[in-house]
Amino acid sequence: MNSNLLSCGKLGIPDALVNAHEELSTELARAAMESGTIGRLAKHLEELCARHFAREEETVFRVFGLLHGVATDRIGPEIEVALPMIADLGAHRDAALSHHQVIDAAIEELLWETRKAKNRTVADIAHTLRRHEKAExxxxxxxxxxxxxxxxxxxxx
Incomplete structure (x- = not known):
């Protein structure tokens, strides 16, 4: 069984995915400390992403704990947890994509302000978040x- 899976049929979350969210959250928190409009927009984006990341970690990322088992044709009791989760993700895909659109609009607004203020540091954070959402x-x-x-x-x- 995949070492990333917990016992008793529970799905584990691959560390790399959680670490990416933690890094993005840290960077957004730093951007939210900026003064003025940039700080306010970054704070809004941070709040949007906190909810979004939590949902993904409970659903999407847990399914990735199955990848090794699927690739090696060795699936254990975790399948009982995964199948309903996958079906639920399929049913809620449109809502997830809609949430990504809301996040993307917030990123675009933040980027607009960073261009005006020539704030390359926060712009880089916003671009990194945009690449993350696109990869998802x-x-x-x-x-x-x-x-x-x-x-x-x-x-x-």
Whole structure:
């Protein structure tokens, strides 16, 4: 069984994904300490991302704990936890993408202000967050769909 999985059929979260969220959260908190409009917009983005990250860590990231087992065709009892989670993610994909659009709009607003103020430090943070969200949309969510399809095929569901 994958060493990233907890016992008793619970899914583990790969550390790399959680670490990326922690780093982004730290950078957003630093940006939120800026004065004026940039600080206010960064604080708003920080709040949006805190809720978004928490939801992803409870759902999306947990499914990634299955990847090693799926790749090596060794799935254990964690499948009982994962299948409903994957189905739920599929049902709520539009809501997640909508939330990404809200975050992207907040990023764009922050970038606009950083350009006016020539604040390259906060602009870099915003660009990093934008790349993260894009990776989720283009890689993570489709991977979840592929994992679900692979599991259903393997189990004959």
């Amino acid at each position: 949309d283009e890689v993570m969510y489709p991977t979840i769909v592929a994992i679900g399809q692979s599991l259903r095929e393997s189990l004959g569901i």
